[in-house]
Amino acid sequence: QVQLQESGPGLVKPSETLSLTCTVSGGSINSFYWSWIRQPPGKGLEWIGYTYYSGSTNYNPSLKSRVTISIDTSKNQFSLKLSSVTAADTAVYFCARISSSRGYGMDVWGQGTTVTVSS
Amino acid sequence: QSVLTQPPSASGTPGQRVTISCSGSSSNIGSNTVNWYQQLPGTAPKFLIYSNNQRPSGVPDRFSGSKSGTSASLAISGLQSEDEADYYCATWDDSLNGPVFGGGTKLTVL
Numbered sequence: 001q002v003q004l005q006e007s008g009p010g011l012v013k014p015s016e017t018l019s020l021t022c023t024v025s026g027g028s029i030n031s032f033y034w035s036w037i038r039q040p041p042g043k044g045l046e047w048i049g050y051t052y053y054s055g056s057t058n059y060n061p062s063l064k065s066r067v068t069i070s071i072d073t074s075k076n077q078f079s080l081k082l083s084s085v086t087a088a089d090t091a092v093y094f095c096a097r098i099s100s101s102r103g104y105g106m107d108v109w110g111q112g113t114t115v116t117v118s119s
Numbered sequence: 120q121s122v123l124t125q126p127p128s129a130s131g132t133p134g135q136r137v138t139i140s141c142s143g144s145s146s147n148i149g150s151n152t153v154n155w156y157q158q159l160p161g162t163a164p165k166f167l168i169y170s171n172n173q174r175p176s177g178v179p180d181r182f183s184g185s186k187s188g189t190s191a192s193l194a195i196s197g198l199q200s201e202d203e204a205d206y207y208c209a210t211w212d213d214s215l216n217g218p219v220f221g222g223g224t225k226l227t228v229l
Contacts, residue, residue, distance in 0.1 A: 044207065044220060045156075045207055045209075047217055047219065061215070098218070102166075104152075106209075109163040110163065112163050
């Protein structure tokens with residue numbers, strides 16, 4: 001059974017870069033899309049971007065200038081970098097698997113990690 | 120503002136049937152299938168419905184989905200107290216070449 005686990009600092013200073021890693025266990029990272037989604041406090045879900053196992057990526061246009069998503073298939077991990085963060089980037093960050101055979105739905109999710117942007 | 124439009128709240132009493140709507144456009148719901156997620160307080164979203172009306176294993180058949188044109192809906196029959204949660208619709212958007220979400224509907228079981 002595939003499981004995802006986010007890791008990274010819970011506190012980031014304004015203007016710095018937020019860095020998170022998602023570790024995939026119980027299955028291969030190959031042949032799927034892997035995504036980052038965030039949820040600000042009390043608000044809805046926002047797609048950040050995704051990477052395919054081949055390394056190709058696509059980002060939400062609203063964040064594209066600040067986001068980099070990369071994948072390391074040898075470690076079964078993929079990562080998120082969000083630069084020049086502000087308080088508006090404070091959120092719970094989730095990683096998820098996108099399954100093309102299931103309507104491109106996010107069928108496996110990490111538990112989420114809270115990131116607070118504050119000095 | 121979310122790309123997909125959902126009512127912010129819905130409610131029902133135990134045993135009732137409730138529906139949650141989701142409205143989009145030709146570039147998203149109109150040309151792709153719809154997925155639904157259930158998010159209990161303080162937890163990650165759970166994959167509830169995919170490809171408009173398919174249930175992943177383990178999801179009770181009380182949950183059903185449908186789609187027509189640029190709108191979709193989630194129905195929950197035999198409402199139970201544990202169904203109290205936030206529900207999100209989502210689909211692929213051809214303009215974005217990525218997923219889009221609804222703003223979420225908070226379901227209260229009275």
